[in-house]
Amino acid sequence: MVLRKEEVVGIIVLASMILGLIAPIVAYSVAKPAEVPEAMFQFPFTGKLKYVTSETYSVSEEFEVVLDVSGGGAEILESEKENEVKVEIYEYPAFFPFFRKPAVKEYNIEFADNVLHVTISGYVAKVYVPPKFVKRISSVVSGGLSVKIDAGNVETCDFKVTSGGVELDLSNLRNSTISINISGGGFSGKLSYGDYVGEAKIIIYISGGGGRMDIENMGAKVKVDAAISGGGGTVEVNGVTVLSLGGASVTKTYTDEGFDEAFKKLLLSIDVSGGGFQIGIRK
Amino acid sequence: MIDILADLGGLIVSPRQTFKIIFAEKRGLLQPALILLVMMTVLSLVTIANVAIRFMGFVSPFMGGFGGVLSAFLGLISVAGMVIGGAILWLILGLLTHVFAKVFGGKGDVEKAFIVLGYATVSFFIYVILGFIGLFTNFLISIGLLTVGLLISVILWIIVASVGVSEAYGISLGRGLASVILPLIVLSLIPFLMTLPFMFMTWW
Numbered sequence: 001m002v003l004r005k006e007e008v009v010g011i012i013v014l015a016s017m018i019l020g021l022i023a024p025i026v027a028y029s030v031a032k033p034a035e036v037p038e039a040m041f042q043f044p045f046t047g048k049l050k051y052v053t054s055e056t057y058s059v060s061e062e063f064e065v066v067l068d069v070s071g072g073g074a075e076i077l078e079s080e081k082e083n084e085v086k087v088e089i090y091e092y093p094a095f096f097p098f099f100r101k102p103a104v105k106e107y108n109i110e111f112a113d114n115v116l117h118v119t120i121s122g123y124v125a126k127v128y129v130p131p132k133f134v135k136r137i138s139s140v141v142s143g144g145l146s147v148k149i150d151a152g153n154v155e156t157c158d159f160k161v162t163s164g165g166v167e168l169d170l171s172n173l174r175n176s177t178i179s180i181n182i183s184g185g186g187f188s189g190k191l192s193y194g195d196y197v198g199e200a201k202i203i204i205y206i207s208g209g210g211g212r213m214d215i216e217n218m219g220a221k222v223k224v225d226a227a228i229s230g231g232g233g234t235v236e237v238n239g240v241t242v243l244s245l246g247g248a249s250v251t252k253t254y255t256d257e258g259f260d261e262a263f264k265k266l267l268l269s270i271d272v273s274g275g276g277f278q279i280g281i282r283k
Numbered sequence: 284m285i286d287i288l289a290d291l292g293g294l295i296v297s298p299r300q301t302f303k304i305i306f307a308e309k310r311g312l313l314q315p316a317l318i319l320l321v322m323m324t325v326l327s328l329v330t331i332a333n334v335a336i337r338f339m340g341f342v343s344p345f346m347g348g349f350g351g352v353l354s355a356f357l358g359l360i361s362v363a364g365m366v367i368g369g370a371i372l373w374l375i376l377g378l379l380t381h382v383f384a385k386v387f388g389g390k391g392d393v394e395k396a397f398i399v400l401g402y403a404t405v406s407f408f409i410y411v412i413l414g415f416i417g418l419f420t421n422f423l424i425s426i427g428l429l430t431v432g433l434l435i436s437v438i439l440w441i442i443v444a445s446v447g448v449s450e451a452y453g454i455s456l457g458r459g460l461a462s463v464i465l466p467l468i469v470l471s472l473i474p475f476l477m478t479l480p481f482m483f484m485t486w487w
Contacts, residue, residue, distance in 0.1 A: 004289065004292075005292070005296050006288075006289045006292035006293040006296050006301075007288045007289050007292055008292060009291070009292030009293075009295050009296050010287070010289055010291040010292030011288055011292070012292070012408065012412075013291040013292060013295070013405055013408040014287075014288060014291060016325070016408035016411040016412045016415075017321055017325050017408070019325075019329075019411060019412065019415040020324070020325020020326065020329050020411040020414075020415070021324075021325055021328060023325075023328050023329045023332035023333075023411075023414065023415055023418060024328055024331060024358065026332065026415070026418050027332035027333065027418050
């Protein structure tokens with residue numbers, strides 16, 4: 001039997017109707033739950049940046065990175081040269097320039113007393129650091145922040161975000177303290193720990209916002225303290241949901257057996273007020 | 284079954300010939316109304332699947348045990364809303380198309396306009412197919428595919444409906460096209476006209 005072209009197209013139309021009917025079922029099975037926040041909060045200034053200026057410093061001892069970002073973005077990356085700190089400043093294109101009023105635009109780069117202080121407003125800064133000398137990172141961000149480094153020498157990271165997003169990719173972490181404070185925004189994180197003895201801490205405070213974090217800390221004993229006040233979230237350990245919170249005001253704790261006696265500990269503290277989170281731990 | 288397939292495909296491949304058969308057989312409103320409802324349902328399901336279900340997948344863990352139920356409820360409400368909205372739009376566009384076809388010298392009753400516009404919704408099969416492909420891509424690409432699908436489908440819908448109106452009312456293709464496009468322009472101007480007084484107030 002030879003089908004006419006009308007019948008062939010008719011079969012396609014009929015097939016589209018069937019596909020449409022099963023689309024919600026297919027969507028449930030193929031959609032990745034976190035792809036929306038990742039798309040929304042990933043570092044947004046990756047293309048079409050216009051170079052403005054750069055500063056280079058030579059370092060030979062441990063130093064601290066302090067970022068102050070308002071209305072722009074910053075990216076911390078590994079330097080290609082092991083003793084060089086380089087800060088590049090870029091202008092980013094406005095999506096709808098005809099709708100925007102002229103913004104305050106300024107930048108300032110200082111490196112004194114082993115503190116690299118980068119202040120930007122309306123610009124994008126790319127900060128290239130030699131990982132082995134970075135001891136502390138602190139940032140106050142209203143915009144976007146992306147950090148992707150080997151954090152083997154980092155003792156503390158303090159990310160404070162008001163209206164914006166943070167994307168973290170920290171590898172080789174040790175018994176450090178990572179603090180994320182989100183007030184109206186989102187985060188997406190991938191933290192990978194190396195060998196250490198002691199207690200590594202992750203402290204997350206969210207007030208209006210949310211995000212997801214994947215943590216890999218092989219051999220560590222884990223303790224999670226989570227408190228929710230309006231919102232919800234889940235914590236998974238090795239793919240098993242150990243904490244699921246939701247509602248007006250809930251506090252829950254999960255502790256691995258043998259946590260107190262363990263040499264390698266991971267303490268995760270989450271406090272959410274109006275928002276949500278998804279944490280996955282592999283250990 | 285083959286007849287139905289030939290009708291569905293014929294509306295895309297040879298719309299004038301197919302509408303000639305439809306009007307010669309004096310078909311009523313039941314079949315185009317069914318096609319419209321089915322197309323609106325699958326169109327809304329694909330849209331919900333691409334946008335809401337992915338987003339709900341992220342939001343539901345934040346809602347404790349209510350996430351799944353809420354997602355399903357909101358999904359059903361959205362689909363019902365889009366189908367009802369589509370049916371209302373069909374009635375309004377049908378009436379306006381009839382008025383314009385008459386103004387352009389056409390001969391026929393209002394039922395013909397409803398029949399043509401109902402059958403023409405078959406054109407949205409492209410949107411449904413691209414939307415289904417979008418499910419297997421990331422969120423932003425799927426939104427792009429939906430947008431492209433919608434543009435192509437709307438253009439195809441205008442072409443099929445114009446040919447249908449031209450055939451139903453015995454007017455030229457140009458007049459048929461005008462009879463289909465002018466109602467769309469009128470409808471799109473209504474929100475603008477409604478906001479006009481507020482814009483004047485802002486300027487003052």
